[in-house]
Amino acid sequence: MALAAALLSIAACNKAKFVDASILSFTTTSVSVAEDAALVKIPVHLYGADECVLTYSVTPGTASEGVNYKVVDRFGNPDNTGVLTVSNIDKEVNDSIRIQIVDYTGTETGNLTFTVELKESADEKINLGAYSKCSCMIIDNDGGLPKLIGSYEGAGTDSDGKAVSFTFDLAEYDPSADPEAEYPDADCIFTNGVMGFANGNKMTFKYPLYGFFDKNMSKIHIYGLQPFNAYNFGDTVGACWVAWGCDAGSLAQLKSKEDITLTAGEGVLVLDKLINLWLLEYDTFEPNGYTAGDLASGYKWTKK
Numbered sequence: 121m122a123l124a125a126a127l128l129s130i131a132a133c134n135k136a137k138f139v140d141a142s143i144l145s146f147t148t149t150s151v152s153v154a155e156d157a158a159l160v161k162i163p164v165h166l167y168g169a170d171e172c173v174l175t176y177s178v179t180p181g182t183a184s185e186g187v188n189y190k191v192v193d194r195f196g197n198p199d200n201t202g203v204l205t206v207s208n209i210d211k212e213v214n215d216s217i218r219i220q221i222v223d224y225t226g227t228e229t230g231n232l233t234f235t236v237e238l239k240e241s242a243d244e245k246i247n248l249g250a251y252s253k254c255s256c257m258i259i260d261n262d263g264g265l266p267k268l269i270g271s272y273e274g275a276g277t278d279s280d281g282k283a284v285s286f287t288f289d290l291a292e293y294d295p296s297a298d299p300e301a302e303y304p305d306a307d308c309i310f311t312n313g314v315m316g317f318a319n320g321n322k323m324t325f326k327y328p329l330y331g332f333f334d335k336n337m338s339k340i341h342i343y344g345l346q347p348f349n350a351y352n353f354g355d356t357v358g359a360c361w362v363a364w365g366c367d368a369g370s371l372a373q374l375k376s377k378e379d380i381t382l383t384a385g386e387g388v389l390v391l392d393k394l395i396n397l398w399l400l401e402y403d404t405f406e407p408n409g410y411t412a413g414d415l416a417s418g419y420k421w422t423k424k
Contacts, residue, residue: 142168145249161216181233276419288313344377360399
């Protein structure tokens with residue numbers, strides 16, 4: 121970063137016209153890209169100023185720099201300076217950190233990771249925003265659902281930080297062979313699930329959960345609000361079905377039945393966003409607004 125420091129020492133952000141707050145930020149904290157994507161651009165946004173120079177770092181994880189990816193400038197040339205100029209005036213100026221992905225299609229590499237992080241601005245009046253680090257994953261297109269099939273055990277917490285145990289089996293599913301198929305696009309099912317919560321509640325799967333595998337993004341989509349068992353929760357809510365669902369802000373949003381997604385890695389499945397165990401009315405299967413627990417984002421299952 122010696123060159124970066126030298127450049128910053130002479131860099132001028134004097135074009136900037138500051139308003140109340142000036143920040144530099146990514147718009148997301150994670151990016152997934154297929155190994156044959158060729159190029160991924162991670163935009164850096166400047167708010168409250170016209171132009172500025174910043175430093176950044178690209179740190180290898182399981183991906184190796186120069187082998188699995190290369191940092192390039194907007195002309196496609198190698199760029200190891202760690203310096204980026206962002207402009208809201210001159211659109212010819214770089215506004216993204218550009219990563220050239222090396223295509224290993226046909227070779228099983230597993231999903232590979234690296235991290236891009238904004239370090240500092242050349243002008244102390246411009247601060248880094250909340251999204252200053254972005255975790256990047258290169259998706260191996262040579263895996264596929266068959267490699268994921270098996271039994272899993274989980275480790276993670278609910279939104280209160282209390283441990284939740286969770287085991288299940290993941291199996292392939294052929295809807296064409298199922299005369300009662302409700303999800304004709306499904307290709308996998310979650311069965312034999314058992315969830316154990318710190319308060320003593322134990323949720324089991326009487327019915328499987330259906331989903332499909334997105335090979336390009338290495339994600340399993342589980343259709344939202346599928347009832348997997350029924351319980352009597354007492355006088356307040358009575359007998360209800362229990363179903364996975366998104367962390368909805370309203371019943372209308374909840375009823376949209378948003379997919380739950382798990383990112384698939386080498387022998388692991390990771391929950392992308394917090395989900396709730398929503399209660400559905402026993403006769404109509406409509407959500408009533410009550411929950412019976414949740415799983416925090418990042419909950420991880422490991423293949424046995």
